Amino acid sequence: MEINFLRNIGQKIFKEISLVKPQFNRTSLGRGASGDTTFPIDKLVEDRIIEAFEKENIKVNLISEEKGENLVDSSYPTLIVDPIDGSKNAVSGIPFFSTSIAIADGNTLNNLKLGYIINLINGDEFWAIRKDGAFFNGDRIRVNNATSPIIIAFEASSPYKAIKNIIPVFKIANRVRCFGSTALDLAYLSAGALSVFIVPTPSRIFDFSAGILIAKEYGAIVTDIEGNSIENLPVNFDTKTTLLVSTSEILHKKILDLIK
Amino acid sequence: MEINFLRNIGQKIFKEISLVKPQFNRTSLGRGASGDTTFPIDKLVEDRIIEAFEKENIKVNLISEEKGENLVDSSYPTLIVDPIDGSKNAVSGIPFFSTSIAIADGNTLNNLKLGYIINLINGDEFWAIRKDGAFFNGDRIRVNNATSPIIIAFEASSPYKAIKNIIPVFKIANRVRCFGSTALDLAYLSAGALSVFIVPTPSRIFDFSAGILIAKEYGAIVTDIEGNSIENLPVNFDTKTTLLVSTSEILHKKILDLIK
Numbered sequence: 001m002e003i004n005f006l007r008n009i010g011q012k013i014f015k016e017i018s019l020v021k022p023q024f025n026r027t028s029l030g031r032g033a034s035g036d037t038t039f040p041i042d043k044l045v046e047d048r049i050i051e052a053f054e055k056e057n058i059k060v061n062l063i064s065e066e067k068g069e070n071l072v073d074s075s076y077p078t079l080i081v082d083p084i085d086g087s088k089n090a091v092s093g094i095p096f097f098s099t100s101i102a103i104a105d106g107n108t109l110n111n112l113k114l115g116y117i118i119n120l121i122n123g124d125e126f127w128a129i130r131k132d133g134a135f136f137n138g139d140r141i142r143v144n145n146a147t148s149p150i151i152i153a154f155e156a157s158s159p160y161k162a163i164k165n166i167i168p169v170f171k172i173a174n175r176v177r178c179f180g181s182t183a184l185d186l187a188y189l190s191a192g193a194l195s196v197f198i199v200p201t202p203s204r205i206f207d208f209s210a211g212i213l214i215a216k217e218y219g220a221i222v223t224d225i226e227g228n229s230i231e232n233l234p235v236n237f238d239t240k241t242t243l244l245v246s247t248s249e250i251l252h253k254k255i256l257d258l259i260k
Numbered sequence: 261m262e263i264n265f266l267r268n269i270g271q272k273i274f275k276e277i278s279l280v281k282p283q284f285n286r287t288s289l290g291r292g293a294s295g296d297t298t299f300p301i302d303k304l305v306e307d308r309i310i311e312a313f314e315k316e317n318i319k320v321n322l323i324s325e326e327k328g329e330n331l332v333d334s335s336y337p338t339l340i341v342d343p344i345d346g347s348k349n350a351v352s353g354i355p356f357f358s359t360s361i362a363i364a365d366g367n368t369l370n371n372l373k374l375g376y377i378i379n380l381i382n383g384d385e386f387w388a389i390r391k392d393g394a395f396f397n398g399d400r401i402r403v404n405n406a407t408s409p410i411i412i413a414f415e416a417s418s419p420y421k422a423i424k425n426i427i428p429v430f431k432i433a434n435r436v437r438c439f440g441s442t443a444l445d446l447a448y449l450s451a452g453a454l455s456v457f458i459v460p461t462p463s464r465i466f467d468f469s470a471g472i473l474i475a476k477e478y479g480a481i482v483t484d485i486e487g488n489s490i491e492n493l494p495v496n497f498d499t500k501t502t503l504l505v506s507t508s509e510i511l512h513k514k515i516l517d518l519i520k
Contacts, residue, residue, distance in 0.1 A: 088435060092411070092453035095382045096356060096439075121382055122355045151352070152419075159412075160430040163423065170420040175348060178438040179356070193352035 001058065001077065003114055003127050006101050009052045010118035010125065013045050013099055017120045033068025033237065034204060039091050042066050045083035045099055053079065060103075065206045069237035077113070078104045078235050082206040084120075086181030095121040100183035102209035109239075110231040115213035117187045126187040128210075128217035136191045143219035143247050144192070149174035150251070153185045154198040162200040166225075168258040169198065186211025186245065190218035195247050196255055200225055202240035205233075215245050221252040225259060261318065261337070263374055263387050266361050269312045270378035270385060273305050273359055277380045293328025293497065294464060299351050302326050305343035305359055313339065320363075325466045329497035337373070338364045338495050342466040344380075346441030355381040360443035362469035369499075370491040375473030377447045386447040388470075388477035396451045403479030403507050404452070409434035410511070413445045414458045422460040426485075428518040429458065446471025446505065450478035455507050456515055460485055462500035465493075475505050481512040485519060 032038040046066045053060055062070040064081040071078070079101070084090050086097030096119075103114040116127045128134040134141050152173040156162030170176060177194065179185060185197045186208065197215075199208075212222050212230075224230055225242040233239050244259075246252035292298040306326050313320055322330040324341040331338070339361070344350050346357030356379075363374040376387045388394040394401050412433040416422030430436060437454065439445060445457045446468065457475075459468075472482050472490075484490055485502040493499050504519075506512035 088409075088411070089453075092448075093451050094437075094448050094453045095379065095384065119355065124355065149348075151348070156436055159433045159436040160427070163427060163430055163436070167420070167423060167427065170423055173419045175440065176416055176419040176423070176438050177354075177440055178436050180435065180437055188352075188354050191353050193349075193354045 001103060001114065003116065003129055005056070006114060006116040006127070007125060009049055009101070010099055010116060011123070013048055014118055014120055014123050016048070017041070017045070032066035034065045034206075036065065036087065038066050039084075039087060041090055042084050042087055046081065049081055049083065049101065063206060063235070063237050065204070074107075080104065080206050080209040080235070082183060085183035085207055086179070089180045094180070096179050096184065097121070097181050098183045098187070100206065100210040102213060104209070104235045107235055108231065109209070109212070109233045109235065111235065112209055112213040115210035117183045117210050117214065119184060119187070124187075126190060126214050128214040130213065130217070132217070134190055134214045134217035141190055141192070141218050150195045151175045151177060151193070152196045152198065153177040153179065153189070153194045154200065155180070155182050155185065155203070156199070157201050165200045166198055166259060169196075169255055171258065172254065182207040183211045186215050189220065189245060189247065190214045196251060197243065197245040198225060198255070199243040201242065203243055205235070205237065205239040208243060212243070212245070221246045221249060223252070227256045261363060261374065263376065263389055265316070266374060266376040266387070267385060269309055269361070270359055270376060271383070273308055274378055274380055274383050276308070277301070277305070292326035294325045294466075296325065296347065298326050299344075299347060301350055302344050302347055306341065309341055309343065309359075309361065323466060323495070323497050325464070334367075340364065340466050340469040340495070342443060345443035345467055346439070349440045354440070356439050356444065357381070357441055358443045358447070360466065360470040362473060364469070364495045367495055368491065369469070369472070369493045369495065371495065372469055372473040375470035377443045377470050377474065379444060379447070384447070386450060386474050388474040390473065390477070392477070394450055394474045394477035401450055401452070401478050410455045411435045411437060411453070412456045412458065413437040413439065413449070413454045414460070415440070415442050415445060415463070416459070417461050425460045426458055426519060429456075429515055431518065432514065442467040443471045446475050449480065449505060449507065450474045456511060457503065457505040458485060458515070459503040461502065463503050465495070465497065465499040468503060472503070472505070481506045481509060483512070487516045
């Protein structure tokens, strides 16, 4: 499988979404496998991705926010999908959400092989190929260790508890951001727009898989918020972890010290 | 002056900006009147707005983030401009920024007459005409007092101090957002996407003028974070205030109680 196969899927979804105006359909379709509400836009995009693989007869195991887990054969690659990362933005009319697709060729997160994210508002594309680097709209991206200004992004599904736990971190922040899309946080960090990204409450495998491969190939440091490696976590629907992603070792250490 | 005059300006800027790719020019042009760094995109947009008024020979007093204050004649209306609200997003490549234009026909904030905001990524337009309501892409918008889920947005130029001051507020939040554009926070709140918007550190007149008129005409409650009216603040370059904007009286009171 080539990255261009994922890019074709993403670009088709981008074109279709720009016509359907997601914010005008907030009707819930019930709850997806993850427990979150499924909206028409989530289902539409998930269907498009699965159809594309079926049409080319590419056999995969599936981990997806809406449909859940379908592990068919351990010899197949695993497709990890968040059809709409930033669903709440999408259905409320805030133009900041994306599609996130990752491919793993093994049972743990260090087997992530391809990561692809497309911003469904302006078509910005981010991708990474294991050991072959990270790309933003076709250009290779590589961390430059610039340390100023320090812009810290976070996501928090339980805001009060989460923010209370990380508040010392903001002492070194020039700016803070909370956009509501983990995939785009990781993507724009890898395009040089953010210094640090923190998820103090557990993030789900389909939210972060494509993004952490892009961040790692960009040259960022990726651990949980205690500084532990997440490389050996299983590629399963239930895998969740906190995240700390920084653009330099020094910054990463500083943030870990502040959280303690 | 009609709202369509402002819309024409905004739409022209939107077209021009989509060609210049702001993130590829982070070269500072020095500091604007507000003390913030002026980037080429700030200057370009400010020039376009001032040119449009000059071309039509419309006499105004000017308050603008970059050029500062030029109060010519108290009988003229005052044009309050933030050419790029969300400059830091713009120059770092994060697609979330806007142009904000307000017109006042008197010396205090209760004399705001027209407010216009355009999202420079997707062209979403928000406007308000005093006593004639608020509009999103041409449709009238009106608060519906839905209280769930509670999505709280904030902006903070000094993140640590600011967040520490408002942290109790997050106890009632289902989600938190910090997008980095006060004008768009107020705009999307008025389109029904946010429940509460808080700026605990002083926000500047050009950041919020168009947005608070849109929020007020939408039916939101607008005060400072102590609950005081901001209606009698002067229309001057140096006017700054904290902000608390809520979509219902009940929610506004609850937030004020939590901040105390």
